[in-house]
Amino acid sequence: MVHDWRDVPAAARGATVALGNLDGVHIGHRAVLRAAHGARPDLPLAALTFEPHPREHFRPEDPPFRLTPQPAKCAALRDAGCRVVYALPFGAELAAMGAEAFVEEVLHRGIGARHLACGADFAFGHRRGGNVALLSREAERRGIGLTVVPPVTDAEGTVSSTRIRRNLQDGYPERAAADLGRPWEIRGEVVHGDKLGRVLGWPTANLWLGRHIEPARGVYAVTVVLPDGTEVKGVANVGRRPTLGGDPQTRLEVHLFDWQGDLYGQEIGVRLHQFLRPDATFAGLEELKDAIAEDARQARRVLD
The missing domain is CATH 2.40.30.30 (Riboflavin kinase-like)
Structure with a gap:
């Protein structure tokens, strides 16, 4: 596990990287991981996430909401084939970093990403100012590939961490299990x-x-x-x-x-x-x- 994007070991650079909070590592997240690997199977598979979850940083008074605290998340990511997990500390510095700076400083210079994969609703940077269109433009400028993955859906709608949390709170762990895999x-x-x-x-x-x-x-x-x-x-x-x-x-x-x-x-x-x-x-x-x-x-x- 890598915590500091400024000091990434050489062996942990140059990966194909799935992006997102990835709470739960559910079947939608696994689709992003498969897309990252499928686009560049010659590269090690990695995931980039944040610890604590940004919501915990911005709303510390909220009750606990995590499906997978960090150790469980990393174990699930390893089970899904990740060789590297970038668990970046989310605090004032990352919260204030603009989207373009995040691509340059973290994704390009920091971890040396060769390919990226994310969901269609991925947002990042200061005040979530970066979207998939911006990520595509900035990644292309730096020779980084990008795969945008459509949401995984079923008859009930889109699989999401929010839906899994709601099912658990409503007493339906079997529905949560179906979404988690x-x-x-x-x-x-x-x-x-x-x-x-x-x-x-x-x-x-x-x-x-x-x-x-x-x-x-x-x-x-x-x-x-x-x-x-x-x-x-x-x-x-x-x-x-x-x-x-x-x-x-x-x-x-x-x-x-x-x-x-x-x-x-x-x-x-x-x-x-x-x-x-x-x-x-x-x-x-x-x-x-x-x-x-x-x-x-x-x-x-x-x-x-």
């Missing part, structure tokens, strides 16, 4: 909880959502990717535990089926497959215990 995953470190799940007979691994977007609160059928890469089925709750008085932050609690072990302090990935029911308040622990048992039965049915 894979199940949506929350990755995080397992933290200590209050051990109540163990008392109830349903021990859970607890994660904070961090910078991930918050999906619909409730219960999900999930699979869990363990640190060794093993995938285990389970049932998870995303919420603030209203029966227990409520939490200040939303957490994800996941019970792994037919598995025992210690995951504290380790990173796992929880993949959401199907929303089972909304978050609910129960009269007491016995009612909660019965609900968890039914949730587990439903999750097993879905996953089997």
